[in-house]
Amino acid sequence: xxxxxxxxxxxxxxxxxxxxxxxxxxxxxxxxxxxxxxxxxxxxxxxxxxxxxxxxxxxxxxxxxxxxxxxxxxxxxxxxxxxxxxxxxxxxxxxxxxxxxxxxxxxxxxxxxxxxxxxxxxxxxxxxxxxxxxxxxxxxxxxxxxxxxxxxxxxxxxxxxxxxxxxxxxxxxxxxxxxxxxxxxxxxxxxxxxxxxxxxxxxxxxxxxxxxxxxxxxxxxxxxxxxxxxxxxxxxxxxxxxxxxxxxxxxxxxxxxxxxxxxxxxxxxxxxxxxxxxxxxxxxxxxxxxxxxxxxxxxxxxxxxxxxxxxxxxxxxxxxxxxxxxxxxxxxxxxxxxxxxxxxxxxxxxxxxxxxxxxxxxxxxxxxxxxxxxxxx
Numbered sequence: 001x002x003x004x005x006x007x008x009x010x011x012x013x014x015x016x017x018x019x020x021x022x023x024x025x026x027x028x029x030x031x032x033x034x035x036x037x038x039x040x041x042x043x044x045x046x047x048x049x050x051x052x053x054x055x056x057x058x059x060x061x062x063x064x065x066x067x068x069x070x071x072x073x074x075x076x077x078x079x080x081x082x083x084x085x086x087x088x089x090x091x092x093x094x095x096x097x098x099x100x101x102x103x104x105x106x107x108x109x110x111x112x113x114x115x116x117x118x119x120x121x122x123x124x125x126x127x128x129x130x131x132x133x134x135x136x137x138x139x140x141x142x143x144x145x146x147x148x149x150x151x152x153x154x155x156x157x158x159x160x161x162x163x164x165x166x167x168x169x170x171x172x173x174x175x176x177x178x179x180x181x182x183x184x185x186x187x188x189x190x191x192x193x194x195x196x197x198x199x200x201x202x203x204x205x206x207x208x209x210x211x212x213x214x215x216x217x218x219x220x221x222x223x224x225x226x227x228x229x230x231x232x233x234x235x236x237x238x239x240x241x242x243x244x245x246x247x248x249x250x251x252x253x254x255x256x257x258x259x260x261x262x263x264x265x266x267x268x269x270x271x272x273x274x275x276x277x278x279x280x281x282x283x284x285x286x287x288x289x290x291x292x293x294x295x296x297x298x299x300x301x302x303x304x305x306x307x308x309x310x311x312x313x314x315x316x317x318x319x320x321x322x323x324x325x326x327x328x329x330x331x332x333x334x335x336x337x338x339x340x341x342x343x344x345x346x347x348x349x350x351x352x353x354x355x356x357x358x359x360x361x362x363x364x365x366x367x368x369x370x371x372x373x374x375x376x377x
Contacts, residue, residue: 029076032069035062036080040090044122063097074101081114091115092123099134108140116144125149125157129171130346136178137344143187146175150191150199162347169202170351176206177354178343181336185214192222201229208237211336211361216241216374239362243377246366251325255318256308258326262334264308264319270344275311282310312342312349314356324363329370335360 039062042055066073081094091114098111112135118128132145149155155168176184188210191203204224207215219225219241228234256264269275286307290300305317313319327335339357343350364370 029072029079032066032073032076033080035065036090040087042089059093063093066097074098078102078107078110082110084114088117088119089122091117092128096127096131099131103138108135108138111135112140112142112145116148118148120152120155125152125155125171126159126346129157129159129166129174132175133178133343133346136175141183142175142179143183146172146179146184146187147191147199149175150202151196153198159346162349164346164348164351166346169205172202173206173209173354174343174346174350176210178340181210181212181340182214185210185212185218189214189218192218192224197227198229200224200227201233204228205233205236208240209358211240211332211365211371213371216371220374240365241375243369243372243375244366246363251321251367254322254325255306256322256326258328258331260308261319261323261326262331265313265334265338268309268312268338268342270341278310286310312353312356313360314349314352320356320360320363323360324367327360327364329364329368332361332364332368332370335364 039055039058044052047055066077069076077094077097081091081098084091084094095111095114098107111131115128115131115135118125120128128145129149132142132149135145136142149168149172152168155166155171157166157168157171158164159166176188179187185207188203188207192200192207194200194203204219204222205228208219219237225234225237225241228237269278286303290303293299295303304315307316307318309316309319313323323335335357339354339361342353342357365375
C-alpha cells in the first residue's frame, strides 16, 4: 500500500506533462536540483504512516515545480537522471516523467537504463510493466526489463485499472511478446543459461511461444526441458515442440476464407482512438442488430463466436478455426506480427488476444507441419 500510494501521487503530478512552448519565470535547474536533494533519498520501509503522508506532499510539490519549469524542467530532469546512480526511487519517478515529455531515441534509452535499476520494494511494479511496454512499442530494446521481471520470484503485480493480477512470468510475456520476435528470441536464449532455475524455466516457456527459427533451433538442442519448473510450462513447451496430427474433420468446413481472415486481422484496432472509432461504427451496428433481434445474452455470445471479429480475435471460435484451416505457411509471420501488435496495453483483453493468436499459430504448426526440422514427430 505504501509503495502504491506514493507512486499514484507521482503519476498524478506528472499526468499530462508535456513540453510547453514557453517557460516564463521557470525555476532554474539549480533550484530543482537542490529541491530534489531534499525530497529524495528516502526508503519506504523505514518510514511511518505519518512520514509517508508528509513525503507524499513533498513529492507532489516537487513535481509541480518541475512541471511549472516547462522545457527547462524537462531538460533538468533528463540531466539529473543521466547523472543519478544510487537513488533508484528518483530514477523510477524521473523515467515516468520523461517518457511522455521527450520521445527522442537518446532519452528513451536513458529511461530504459534507469528502469533497469528499479527496486520493486520501493516502486510499483505495475507502473514499471506499463512503462516497459510503452518503451517496447516505441522500438526500444527492453530485454533487460523483461529479465528484471523474471528475477522477481513469487511476484503478484496488480494492474488496478483492469483488476488483473500477474505473476512475473505473465508480466514478462507483455515485455518479450511486444518485442521484435528475433530480438526477443535471442534475449530469451541467453536466459536459458541463467544460474537461477526459475529464470531458466520461465525463459524456456516464453521462448517456446516466440515460435521463430531461432527459438525452435535453440529449444531443439536444449537439454533442460525435463528440469523446467511447473507442469504447465512443460506442457506448453511440448505442445509447441512436438508435432500433433490434426483431426481433418476439425478444419474441413471453414466458415471464412483466407482472404477474409487476413483482411479482418489487418483491420483490427490497436489504439484507444482506433477502438473508439470501431465501437462507434461496427460495434454500434452489431449492438443494434442484436437489439432489433431481441437477442438474449446466450444468443449474443453465440453470435460473437460465429461472426467476424470487430475488436479482437479472442472467443471468435469460427474465425479461429477458419484461420487454422485456411492460412498458408507464408502467413505465419503475419499472424505472429498481429499477435505482437495485440499487446497494446497491460490488460486481460490484450493477454487473451495474445493467447488466441498463439492457439492459431500452434494449429498452423500442426496442420502445415511447420518447422518440422526442429519439432519431434
